[in-house]
Amino acid sequence: MKLLTGTLAGDRTPSVFAVSGDRATLVQDGAGDLTALIQSIAKGGALPEPAADAASVPVADVTPALPIARPGKIVCLGLNYAEHAREGGYDVPDYPAMFLRAATSMVPAGAPMVLPEASETFDYETELMIIIGKGGRHIAEADALDHVFGYTTFNDGSIRDYQRKTHQWTAGKNFDGTGALGPIVVTPDELPAGASGLAIRTRLNGRVMQDSNTSDMIFPAARTIAIVSEIMTLEPGDMIAFGTPPGVGHARRPQVWMKDGDVIEVEIEGIGTCRNPVVSEAALAREKAVTA
Secondary structure, three states: OEEEEEEOOOOOOOEEEEEEOOEEEEEEOOOOOOHHHHHHHHOOOOOOOOOOOOOEEEHHHOEEOOOOOOOOOEEEEEOOEHHHHHHOOOOOOOOOEEEEOOHHHEEEOOOOEEEOOOOOOEEOOEEEEEEEOOOEOOOOHHHHHHHEEEEEEEEEOEEHHHHOOOOOOOHHHOOOOOEEEOOEEEOHHHOOHHHOOOEEEEEEOOEEEEEEEHHHEOOOHHHHHHHHHHHOOEOOOOEEEOOOOOOOHHHOOOOOOOOOOOEEEEEEOOOEEEEEEEEEHHHHHHHHHHHO
């Protein structure tokens, strides 16, 4: 099933819709996000089917919201494609580089990705993201994919000069409003095992910047879940991002940074496209002042 969390005109609280083609059908009214659905399924429930008489609306009429509004953990992998590691001047790792993102760094598809006042080095990174359905600790690799609720698309927007100020990447990965997620969450039955073998690409103002395949990941989904759960308890609604392929802006010559007014699209075959405008922090502040 393909699921979309969002609002229709006049709504205050997001609902959950099932998506088929360009139509969206309500399955959970006013749910807020996918949390309740994920928790229900983790306890043995089933995915809800739209009622036979449920009306559908154009997907374009639904304003996306975050699939998980306040995830307990957002675990991110770095250097998970060999060519991306090399283009950044790193050795290809034999153990995944990991960092955490804060919920305040995340925005839904369609919302502005925020170019902060502190820097001009705003880079794109298209990534596969999984949402954990069934939690656990010390999850065996052979069982790991049974713990996945769904797969979605993530733009791990990075402030490169802050990322490289220290050996820890936390600062450059956690500016407010720099990571974009969604809009579609696809359940595992609709995709190859571990979402492997899917085309993954980025377009900046229509120009293809990254073009790869999820089969090139060094640490695929099942292995990563096993590794992460050796360290921490995974819980329903936690998310894991799987790193980006080569072609990022900081590795280009000349370097390419996202600017105010740009449009960035990250796309994964079979899942969908996360499309966001890039807006400067100053422009957002001016807009808020006008509407206040």
